[in-house]
Amino acid sequence: MTLSTALSSFDLHGKVAVVTGSTRGIGCAISEAFAAAGAAIVAHSTDRDEVDARVADWSARGWRVAGCVADLGAPDGVRNLHRSVESSLGTADILVLNASVEIIQPWRDVTEESMLRQSQVNLHATVGLIQAFLPAMSSRDWGRILAIGSVQEERPNAGHWFYSATKAAQTSMILNLARNERAPGVTFNVLRPGAILTDRNRARLADPAFEARVLENIPTGRIGVPADCAGAALLLCSDAGSYINGAVLAVDGGMRL
Structure with a gap:
């Protein structure tokens, strides 16, 4: 395989993501x-x-984009x-299950309200989105479903007792599909970020003592940034990753070790 052929396998022109x-x-x-690889994309938020x-920013860059406000x-x-x-x-053609709700509560403080909200977004919506988008992928024999998991699945903090359970359950759903759906052109994978500097984590990581404790568990010695997840997602959601199915790819600097 030539370099140009290898690089062309990452091309997403004509795809809707x-x-x-x-x-x-990360999203x-x-x-x-x-x-940037050619796909039409969706700006989604509540x-x-x-x-x-x-939408304004991405359209100005010449990208095909649609906006959607949906809870x-x-x-x-x-x-x-x-x-x-x-x-x-x-x-x-591509569905990335990135949106989630993370409510930090130790087990003694978990409430019905927090469990319901996390379950609705992290689990119920996962089921609904797959049921909505997967049939068309299967009928065209090309599709990618990627869930964004969490290092909390393997190294759960006490405050993530219920959240980590929902993310582990989501991963189980994806791996079940990867094993049993058997759609030749459709793959199901999980990308599992570690400590990434996002808006959700920024306040906690701004505490030097907390950041130091986190860094002790990361062999590469740095906090990740959202762009660290982008290349792995492009691999898993393009033709370059067509034979990767049922993988759980950690992007965590070795934090899981």
């Missing part, structure tokens, strides 16, 4: 990598201002996102 929670952090970095800002924890959230994509960009 849906990354949930794509206006910031934003992945969406921008997909768009915040109208964030969506509008991303995946609401009864009509998945349906609204699916309809928005279908009407504006067409049938999706």
